[in-house]
Amino acid sequence: MNYTEETYFLDFNNPKIKGITSQFININSKTELIESLYIYVRDNWRYSPFNIGLKKEHFKASNIADKKDGHCIDKAIVYITCLRAFNIPARLHLAKVSNHIATERLEKIIGTNQLAPHGLVDVFHNNKWVKCSPAFNKELCKLYNVDTLEFNGTKDSVLQEFNKSNDKFMSYLEDYGAFEDVPLDFIKETFKSNYPNFYDKYKNLDQIII
Template sequence: MKVYVQETALLNYSYSQVQQLIHNRKWDRMPKKEQILAIYNYVRDEILFGYNRADEIKASEVLQDGYGQCNTKGILFMALLRAVDIPCRMHGFTIDKKLQKGALTGWYYQLSPEEIIHSWVEVLYDEKWLNIEGFILDVSYLTKLQQKFDQQSGSFCGYGVATNDFQNPAIYWNENDTYVQKEGIVQDFGIFDSPDAFFSTHQQELSPIRQFIYRQVVRHLMNRNVNRIRQG
């Protein structure tokens, strides 16, 4: 189990601001269930849904950004869990780009890859590995999205969501699996000891110029669209 609590380049939980957060929230002094729940809720709701400069960024950078998506929120979640000695690992996938429609619009939706790199975190709890994906969308954003599409009660795909129960997705943790994008999965790459291992093998297929356009233009447009939804 040691490999599942190790610090890595991306899971840099000894970073001072990460340690200060853990100390301030008293996560290191809670029972295990309360630790997982408190860290999960923090990553879900206090780290807002949004798009960082890249997938493979350090936990400390995600914390400083204050926002993230599946991969980057997952990195921060794993770092915080490992910092309090809770074993976790990463499960890698791709998702259909239709899941991003609404956040991605216009020309940059048309130019985006058909499949997007995706991941969730598996957490060892009570001798079982739980699939944890429901932290991706903050509740404030999801609630506004549900209000915007209040006639949609079953399956929904778009705006960062892919679920079979749009008005009641499994995003609340109580010793269970949580999901919010699972229904958009296309390819399953399997389990990795760390995000470092996953991203050393699987990265988004973008040319250097498209990477530059994404970092400098596209992600800011996507974040603007997401914030517009969140603000109602």
């Protein structure tokens, strides 16, 4: 498998993505580049699970770049695309998680605090795959009293299990594995199987804002 290729979803030659990556072309260290791009994606799109799309175009990096916020898969796609622009192998990793804090709005709509699929990023650096989550921006972490995740490709950096008060924050429930490209059909089937009523109600809309 080739984890540096451009695809329909990971369109790093699009001018919108080049507008992002051009800001980092003078960084010579791959470790520093991985870190700088991670921070950019983490903090330049507010995390929001409430703006969802289930059509092909919603998962295209250049379209996500136009948004002011994004859910975990959105932000993972942008980060992977930017890394591949610099020939750094990267792939989407999907999982099922539960969120234990500030989920009242989400639970009221989908009936659970479990999110599936949740998007992570695997990066190949120093001859090994390492995992990260660029989903939660710094402001959100401050709001919910959790440590802001940092990442430079040297070790895994995934969602926070506890907040700073030692209250349960996030749990990983199931690992769906890694994907060379965005697996749209798998994402839709996972969404449908976890939230069948919600899926049937909104599947034909161009955009879901909940």
